[in-house]
Amino acid sequence: MNILVINAGSSSLKYQLVDIDTNKVLARGLCERVGSPDGIRKHVVDDNEVRVEQPLKDHTEALELVINSLLSGEDAVIESLDEIGAVGHRVVHGGEYFKKSALIDDEVIAKIDELAELAPLHNKAALAGIEACRALMPETPMVAVFDTAFFQSMPPKSYMYPIPYEYYEKYGIRKYGFHGTSHRYLSERAADILGEDIRDLRIITCHLGNGCSIAAIDHGVPIDTSMGFTPLDGLMMGTRSGSIDPAIVTFLMEHEGLSAEEMNNILNKQSGLLGVSGISNDLRMVRDASNAGDERAILAYEMYSSICKKYIGQYMALMSGADVIVLSAGVGENCQKMRRMIFTGWQPLGIILDQEKNKQRGFERIISQDDSDVAIIVIPTDEEYMIARDTYEIIHENSQIVPISAVQNEFV
Ligand code: ADP
Numbered sequence: 334m335n336i337l338v339i340n341a342g343s344s345s346l347k348y349q350l351v352d353i354d355t356n357k358v359l360a361r362g363l364c365e366r367v368g369s370p371d372g373i374r375k376h377v378v379d380d381n382e383v384r385v386e387q388p389l390k391d392h393t394e395a396l397e398l399v400i401n402s403l404l405s406g407e408d409a410v411i412e413s414l415d416e417i418g419a420v421g422h423r424v425v426h427g428g429e430y431f432k433k434s435a436l437i438d439d440e441v442i443a444k445i446d447e448l449a450e451l452a453p454l455h456n457k458a459a460l461a462g463i464e465a466c467r468a469l470m471p472e473t474p475m476v477a478v479f480d481t482a483f484f485q486s487m488p489p490k491s492y493m494y495p496i497p498y499e500y501y502e503k504y505g506i507r508k509y510g511f512h513g514t515s516h517r518y519l520s521e522r523a524a525d526i527l528g529e530d531i532r533d534l535r536i537i538t539c540h541l542g543n544g545c546s547i548a549a550i551d552h553g554v555p556i557d558t559s560m561g562f563t564p565l566d567g568l569m570m571g572t573r574s575g576s577i578d579p580a581i582v583t584f585l586m587e588h589e590g591l592s593a594e595e596m597n598n599i600l601n602k603q604s605g606l607l608g609v610s611g612i613s614n615d616l617r618m619v620r621d622a623s624n625a626g627d628e629r630a631i632l633a634y635e636m637y638s639s640i641c642k643k644y645i646g647q648y649m650a651l652m653s654g655a656d657v658i659v660l661s662a663g664v665g666e667n668c669q670k671m672r673r674m675i676f677t678g679w680q681p682l683g684i685i686l687d688q689e690k691n692k693q694r695g696f697e698r699i700i701s702q703d704d705s706d707v708a709i710i711v712i713p714t715d716e717e718y719m720i721a722r723d724t725y726e727i728i729h730e731n732s733q734i735v736p737i738s739a740v741q742n743e744f745v
Contacts, residue, residue, distance in 0.1 A: 334418035335359065335411065336721040339396075341422070341462030343454045344368055346395045350403060350410060350417070351721040358717075359410040360403055364395040374398060378408040392461040393468055400469060420466050420475040421724030423514070423716065425455035427479030428505060434482065434723040437463060437475040445477065451505065452563075476724040483513030484548070484555050491557040508566070510558035512540045515714040516548040519659045520555075522712050526697060527657060535652040537645055540714060541671070542662030543571040543614065547641065549648035557651060559644050565600055569640045571614030574604035609633035616664050616671065638674035645675070649682070655707050658684070660700075661714040672700070676709065683707055 334354060340347040349361040362376040372389030375382055376399070383402070389395045403411055411417065422437070428448040435441050442463065449456035459477070466475060484492075492508040493501065500506045519538040524531035531553040539547045545568040548558040559567025559575075569575045577600075586596050599608075607614040610633035612622050622630035649655050664671055669691050676686040683706030690700040701709035 334725065335416050336724050337417050337420045337466075338717045338720045338724075339420060339422050339462045339466065340717075340720075341392055341458045341465075343458045346392055346399070346462060348399055349717045349721070351717065353721050353725045356718065360408070361717075362399065362402070364389055364399065367392055367395045374402075376402040376408065378410060381408060383408065391465075392458075393465040396462070396465040396469060414470055414473075417470065417473060419724050419728050420470065420473055421720040422459055422463055422466075422475060422477050423480070423720055424459040424477045425480045425511065426452035426509065427477075427481045427485075428509070429485070431477070431479045431482050432485040434476050434478040434720075434727055436727050437477050441477060451509075474728050476720075476727045478514055478720040478723050480511045480513050481509040483517045484508075484510030484558050486554050487556055487558070494562070506562055508558070508561040510546070510548070510555070511560045511564045512544065512546045512548075512558075513555075514716045514719045515540045515661065516546070516550065516555065516558070518715055518719045519661050519712050520548075520550045520553075522697070523657050523659045523708075523710055526699070526710060526712070527708060529656075534656045535654060536657050536659065537648045537652075537655050538659045538661070539641065539645070539665050540662045541568075541641070541660065541664035544573070545570045545575075545641075545662075545664070547644040547648065549651055551652045557648060568644060569609075569637050570605045571616075572602050572605045572607045574600045574608070575640065606633050606637060609636060616668060620668070620670060634671075634674070638671055641671075641675045654683075657708040657710060660709065660711050666711055666713050667694075672709075672711075684709065 336351050336353050338349045338351060344367050346364040346367055350359045352359055360376065360378045362374065365373045367389045368391060370388040372387055374385045374387060374389070400414065403409065424445055426448045428451060430444045442460065445456050445460055463475065487508065487510065494506060496506070516538045520536045521531060523536055524534055534552065536550040537547060538550060544564055546558055546560040547568065549556050561567065565573050567575050582596060585591060605614060606616060606619050610619045610622065610630045612618055612627070612630055619630045619633050623634045645658060660666065660672060672691055673686065676684060685702040685705035686709060687700055687702040690698065697710065697712050699708055699710050701707065
């Protein structure tokens with residue numbers, strides 16, 4: 334069965350058509366600047382990328398063009414819409430309603446809409462993607478896969494903030510955690526690679542991309558994660574501050590005369606690697622500048638690695654140790670210098686990075702020394718695969734599917 338995976342952002346629409354029986358990605362692509370006359374559409378089949386600049390009025394028009402590309406032209410991969418058995422949608426916020434993925438019906442749509450208060454841009458975008466699919470494929474079953482669902486198992490002592498309890502009751506202010514689909518994939522895959530049952534492992538998963546988060550997964554159950562009420566919390570990121578002294582917010586608002594929106598913009602778009610280095614949110618550029626001796630770039634680099642280290646340490650303390658630490662996303666998968674800095678000095682705690690293996694490039698790989706008590710593994714994340722798999726499982730509750738170990742990483 335083919336499953337169309339849709340990840341709709343406020344002005345973008347990413348997609349993959351996955352054959353779940355073989356775990357092969359048949360086609361993938363991205364529509365950017367949706368809602369603008371200067372839209373860009375990229376459609377990739379095998380290694381062949383077609384790039385088209387064209388107006389993309391809204392998500393429905395973008396999806397129509399995507400479906401056209403899947404159905405017609407040289408790179409057609411299906412002959413009719415009937416060959417799409419189901420659609421899986423990435424939805425950022427599932428609040429406390431969704432502890433796992435859900436078959437989309439009117440009630441689910443209403444809840445996603447209600448939760449848009451907590452993630453206005455993201456949930457509204459997901460709804461636009463869902464509505465676009467409904468309009469074009471009204472008979473095709475659809476599933477929502479939530480970024481927050483994986484972390485719904487966290488205990489209250491992890492998800493509550495030490496502020497008056499009434500704000501939790503009134504506004505739902507608590508830690509939700511994000512990147513859950515990625516952390517779920519990484520923890521399952523790590524157990525697979527080690528040939529262990531996930532219920533026997535204490536796993537720390539580090540998703541280090543533009544957005545960054547770390548999670549503690551104790552014997553298969555996520556017990557804490559660094560992102561919180563919003564994806565702003567936790568680690569220092571590309572442009573996001575992560576956790577800071579909350580009094581800085583009111584201090585700056587008073588002294589700089591900032592509105593809530595301006596303050597929000599500073600913390601989300603002007604902070605992190607960009608804010609400290611003054612160079613870029615892209616770690617490659619910060620690394621190059623730090624190698625050339627730029628002091629603020631060196632500082633940004635050191636802060637980034639030190640904050641990652643602190644979260645890993647916290648989660649080891651929570652789980653009385655760790656068996657495996659997973660690194661993923663743009664920085665975790667590619668940046669050997671950052672990995673080296675994060676894992677310097679852990680020998681007394683039984684974590685020993687293999688300097689040679691750390692330099693290797695490629696897909697999944699164990700980069701700790703053989704005598705390290707804790708395995709360090711680089712795993713390219715694959716949220717689309719998880720969305721496709723959940724979608725398949727939900728519409729075929731009783732079927733067997735291909736195990737995660739058979740995933741083909743060719744498009745990662
Ligand atoms: P997103 O969260 O947008 O999906 P990615 O997972 O693509 O982000 O990660 C983007 C980050 O990965 C950027 O900071 C980029 O600099 C970093 N990155 C990508 N490739 C490399 C590399 N070879 N070396 C160092 N950093 C890299």
